[in-house]
Amino acid sequence: MHRTTLGDFELTVVSDGTYFLDGGAFFGVVPKTLWSKKAAPDELNRLDAGLNSLLVRTGKKNILIETGIGNKLPEKMAQIYKQPAKLLDNLHAAGLAPEDIDIVINTHLHFDHCGWNTVRRGDQVVATFPNAKYYVQEQEWEHGRLQLERDAISYMSPNYDPLLENGQMVLLNGDLELLRGISVKVFPGHTANMQAVIIESGGKKACYISDLIPTSHHLDVTWVMAFDLFPLQTIESRKKYYSWAIPEKWLTVFTHDDQTPWGYVERGERNRLTLKFP
């Protein structure tokens, strides 16, 4: 389990396990001859992708950023993606029960980012974290509700609508400091309203950058996933992110990297982006 301190805060990577993604979809327009040197696919062209949530212990509050795939996937999707469902076990290993989580932040509402928001109990769908407030951008939720041809499959309302109905989920409008040292910032590209989470304590910063830079293999601004709705905006958002994160030495947390959950992005020789490990 990856764990570090950031000022007064403690950060722990808590994984829901790994799932399958198609290598071509994961690396978009990048030729396979290039990406397969970094990540080797299986005979069905699949890669193992991580499902990294980040637990932030501030000393007063326990904050969980992202909740993986969960355990409610329909049979067919569970066969395609796998349904690892390890988040609660790993949370337990980190010393916490679901009741201990005070805040859950979803960067966006694709099924592989908010699956453990809820669980089935009998014929009901209820909050996995009974004492938590959940936060997501309002326009992200609005987009999911449209159920568009392109991405309806990614938006499964049982992951969030029961929480809106019982008042546990709060919809946000734009950038905001949720509590001291925990802010959300919208970076358009993957979706129009995906938010990253910026964590700051003792003059140090970390950022859960989510699908703007899904793995350490996606540092190059042009290595954009085919899933992204607005690839040109992904490029602009990455440039903006690097303009802050590189000079200020932010610890970048990668959602879908099963090997390297975090690191410091640096500019090396010939302007190449590289990663330094904490």
Ligand SMILES: [Zn+2]
């Ligand atoms: Zn996504």
